[in-house]
Amino acid sequence: MKAIQLERPEVFRVIDVPEPxxxxxxxxxxxxxRVGICGTDFSGYLGKMPFFSYPRIPGHELGVEVVAVGPGVTHVKVGDRCSIEPYINCQKCYSCIRGHTNCCMNHQTLGVHCDGGLQRLFTIPARKLHVSKTLTYDQLALVETLGIGCHAINRAAPKPTETVLVIGAGPIGLSAIEFAKLTGARTVVMDINEQRLAFCRDRMGIKHTIRADGTEAKQLEDLTHGNWADVVVDATGNNKSMVNAMNYVAFAGKLVFVGITSQEITFTQPLMHRREMSFLASRNAVSADFARIIQLIEAGHIDTKPWITHHAGFGEMIELFPKWMKPETGVIKAVVEID
Known part of the structure; x- marks a missing residue:
């Protein structure tokens, strides 16, 4: 059975692996x-993802079909279409017993810490499968991306009367935007890429966008009448953006880091103290997020049509992968088909 392995940064190869x-x-x-390609995969390819280990079969955004179940498995059956919750937790550590399965102390993410889905068949704890009777494999592969944004917004719990600023309109930022909108809060998006901001306005219904062109602070100040944003979500994974994001946080506001960087982040004490900011990290998602997202897509509350802009077959991925990282290609979400 063929699989695609990232042997080391910037080096993919096709390997043979045994069937499970x-x-x-x-x-x-x-x-x-289906395997969705995300920022984690790009960072792993570039050698910039601090949690990534090599060699590794990537792939954690997955739309799958159940082909066999072990003894004691009752909530899924052969033939079910599922999204995979790719965060393998030990169920025994201090985090797990308190329900924080997303940040298990012995955490393993498929395609990052252990081998993932760029192969035809593999074994998964059945408790990590989330069934849908109606969603397509493309849609099921989007659930994990949406889960990251769902969890980030849940961490901040914005109110309908508040303003949420999402910095970075890549796939993770877009997922945060989806759930910020569902809270009823006014959602503002900031990015350096006008093409992505146009996507947010035209395809996601975002009224307020800000291009980071040197005037972004003044634009936000004017938009909020000097109050800044009650919740700021930085989804860039860029340490300079993450440091600068604190300038946009309202008094008694919250700053959520959902992007990951291996670079140093420093804070200006007078500003953060004067405004009494809350700083929150957001990692992965929990099982309830997956179930909620599937229900929201099934009910039509989240439209997945705009998300997937590029498809590739298994045999095309290695050649196309570096091109997907170029802004001029207009990639929002690329999906690899393994059929």
Missing amino acids: PSPAAGDAVVRVH
């Missing part, structure tokens, strides 16, 4: 149909 055996108790074997 019959699943053990509590496990399932799944057939991968």
Whole structure:
């Protein structure tokens, strides 16, 4: 069975891997149909993702079909279409027993810490499968991306009367935008790329966008009548943006870091103290987020049509992957088809 492995930064190769055996108790074997490509995959490719280990079979945004289940598995059956919650947690550590399965102390993310879905078949704990009777494999592959934004917005819990500023209109930023909108809060998007801001206005219904061109602080100050943003979500993964983001936080506001950087982040004490800011990290998502997102897509409250802009077959991915990182290609979300 063929798989795509990231042997080291910037070096993909096709390898042979054995087909999985019959699943053990509590496990399932799944057939991968779609693999979404995200910022984590790009950072891993460039050698900039601090959690990534090599060599690794990437792929954690997955639309799959159940092909076998082990003893004791009752909530999924052969033939079910599922999204995978790719955060493998130990269920025993201090984080897990308090319900923080997204940041298990022994955490393993598929395609990052352990091998993921750029292969036809693999074994997964069945508890990580989330079934939908109606969603397509493309839609199921988007659930994990949406989960990142869902969890980030949940961390900040904005009110309908508040303003949320999302910095960075890549896929993770877009997922945060979706859930900021659902809270009823006024949602503002900031990015350096006018093409992405236009996408937010035209395809996601965002009224207020700010281009980071040197006047962004004044634009936000005017838009909020000098109050700044009650919640700021930085989804850039850029340390300079993350440091600068605190300038946009309202008095008694919240700053959420959902992007990841391996660079140093420094804080200006008088500003953060004077405004009594709350700083929050947001990592991954929890099981309830996956179930909620599937229900929202099924009910039509989240439109996934604008998201996927590029498709590729399994045999095309290695050639196309570096091109997807170029802004001029207009990639919002690329999906690899394994059929």
